[in-house]
Amino acid sequence: MPPLQDFDRDGFAVRKGFLTADETADLERAVREAQVAVPESSSLDRVGLVFKHNLFRRSKRLQDFVSSKKVVHLLREFAGPDFWIRWDQSIEKVPGGAPFPWHQDNGYSGLRDPHYQLWIALTSMTRENGGLWLQRGSHLSGVRGHGTQGPHVVTPADERDAVFVDAEPGDALVFSSFLLHKTDANSTASKRLAYVIEYMSMDHFDPYIDGPYFVAARGGEPAPEFVRYFRGRLSPATQLKYLRPRLERGARALRHGCAKLLGR
Template identity: 25%
Template structure:
């Protein structure tokens, strides 16, 4: 599990690389070309990479924030997700608020930008319509210091039927807004085409408490930056 190591837990204010499962042999040697082994890069591209910083704080994104009546939106994390051809891993049904919990709920929004066409064949997103109204039944929190793994889950994930989900394919350059409590997933990419995306999360900071139990925390080196630079 990516969240089981300190490398993950301390990545919120850094740019780090996370590999797909099954890309190494028992000796730690690559079983696939290195450039095809990466699952994602995260979680502070928006702060330290000039291209992604410009994209995150672009006038279009800022205009969108204002149209959504976000008064004090801050950027909490960012990721470049590769969904590699043939091995791009399944993302099981989840709610973003499980990992990015706020009080009150409803203050986290994901922006998911397709850098390539996302199809049912290469692992587009699937959603359960209306599921953002049911609250959060599971949370991932930091475990006590010295524990292994360094995160743990509170509560339980609800069972979901495949028939509840609808696919949302999207063309290159398209944007999907993801409510923090909507249940969504993506399937294994068994096609010959990758599915690159850039995604980041905003939080409306006005009158909002960011849980101190979240795995991701602002740091002195990188407080959550305002969207409206």
């Protein structure tokens, strides 16, 4: 594992062979099992990108994995000793699946604080099948402005600075949610599958996620537990930070509801 200074500088860290072949096969089985209950839930399905969210909420096996000692000991290097899971998803890019343009995860989440994305390859990830490209160090400039492009939230990036991460099944990548990343189209005849878990320090909160919240670690050790409250949620600073965006979202939803009612 590269030292923490490298992660601070680059915004990501790769861990080749993080899972053994057996662990990878077990994880893929658990992901496939949990996927069954989740409807394909995004307009991106139509362009060959199949996202299935919140799998861990339905699967004890995934809860055990995402809060296992191996995973917690990796994540505590980045997220600190106490962290919870805001989100997980499997991402399958089928043959012909479309590109997913440059963005920061915060462009989608609307959050001001970082989370740490643990990206585990369940198939190989190549340039041809739509593997992951990153902009080294791009996390250092904080949250950027994003626009929209079809179903995507996007921000400009210089292609010349892009770094490709080759991965084999069982390889893991941890990256900051502030890091710019993208994937290209899948031009092969095989699917590309990754399982992604988003870890957030318990000092930080996501006001757009409904509880209960799954705590993965306390004091740097596994402490799996669903809770209603934790310090980031209770913090007045967090509530204030998101007061305005939440009011704006509420107003947008109200306007949208009224327009629908009035048939506009």
